[in-house]
Amino acid sequence: MAQTKPTPPFAEVINRYWYMTPGVAIIGVLLTALGITLPLPFLAAPGIWGCIIASFLLLGMAFADPKRDLVSMFTPLYAVIFFILPSDIPQELPLMVLFTVTIIILTARLQWRIRKG
Template sequence: MRTRIMIRTFHHPFRLRIRIMNIDDIFPIRNLTVLQKVLCVLSLVLPWAGIGFSYILHSMAIMENEGSFIWGCVLGSFVLAGLALLFEKKDIVSIMTPIYALIIFFSMEIPWTILLQVLYSCTLTILLWRLLTRYGPSNTMQHP
């Protein structure tokens, strides 16, 4: 079964074609429960808001290094793992994300930077998309 992402095209008065894609086309969340929807939003908001919060703490001179506040990424990993446990089909990669966060942020001697947080947040976003499209409820978009 092939799945397609529908892109709506609107005709602009100046003969420009504007394409608008809904977030629901990318992240299939229509058939999720309220708790699953909340966890989806939290798993995206926590890491990205943590990056913004670290900039605010750095600009207020509370933290010397703006990359030192890594707790948004760590909490986002735990939320993603909790969401993965709620689905019938279990995704071992999403369930193991808290362990990845502990390994990357605490046991390796990588300096905590904004770049590391952005890369980890991008990874969590991709893992959320993978979890929803491959392991989500049976009547959402499924890949072979």
């Protein structure tokens, strides 16, 4: 039987506002799509920051879960690898959309685990 850690006091607040995690990523991607559609240079990177902030919110939710979901806890590492470190991967809208879909799936999975047991 796996041991569980005690639930931190901020877990109630995080689990009450769980929808903010995918919401931040989706709003960032929509603003980036708007910035690409209309030539607005100041809307060039909200998708990147939305994905990074959402990954850290997901980290907080995973840390608040007594079972400590490691997959969700490592999403900020992937956000840093994909969006901050220089690489050959283009940091454009398709990558942001795929990362946002991943955030949505992981948030739903984590909430399902929290509600289930």
